[in-house]
Amino acid sequence: TQLLEQSPQFLSIQEGENLTVYCNSSSVFSSLQWYRQEPGEGPVLLVTVVTGGEVKKLKRLTFQFGDARKDSSLHITAAQPGDTGLYLCAGAQSGGSNYKLTFGKGTLLTVNP
Amino acid sequence: DARVTQTPRHKVTEMGQEVTMRCQPILGHNTVFWYRQTMMQGLELLAYFRNRAPLDDSGMPKDRFSAEMPDATLATLKIQPSEPRDSAVYFCASGWLSGNTIYFGEGSWLTVV
Helix, strand or coil: CCCEEEECCEEEEECCCCEEEEEEECCCCCEEEEEEECCCCCCEEEEEECCCCCEEEECCEEEEECCCCCEEEEEECCCCHHHCEEEEEEEEEEECCEEEEEECCCEEEEEEC | CCCCEEECCEEEECCCCCEEEEEECCCCCCEEEEEEEECCCEEEEEEEEECCEEEECCCCCCCCEEEEEEECCEEEEEECCCCHHHCEEEEEEEECCCCCCEEECCCEEEEEC
């Protein structure tokens, strides 16, 4: 069972366009993270959102955590070729000494010059 | 520049052979994760350790996979015997259990023929 559904799976756009990718779940998470992964490398953390309704901005990237802490979105303004990569969301579930990070399958973004 | 180090980076082996992947977590991190990434399943959590003790290995096929942390600077993932369906990229990641940030290595690319 895939706990985190990401959409779209693939996205190919032209430089300068805006885009939004989504991460949805029926589960509640204590926090949600977004990663970017480039070919041949491991995922790199972009941001962590913790509070329901939280919005965080990282230059041209805007991350939002849903009010119920079950979903999140990533919006990129004026995409650039350097934004190309696999964007992964990951939900954290913690309790006591346990901490589990579950990943979605990702959105593969290609920004064409 | 602290980083998670994984060896080997690439491995091609024949079905039935034993494969051992190694990970050196970032010094001082108390939690180590093993993930497997494939196109079909995305990133799947295989096992994780806190302070060298296994906390959860429910994602790992028990009959052929084993994960250990002989000391704080080394985590191993062993597959014996290997099968073609084990072909994937295996990532190690480390972090602080109480924190929200984990750092991934560059992965071990395994091909079983």
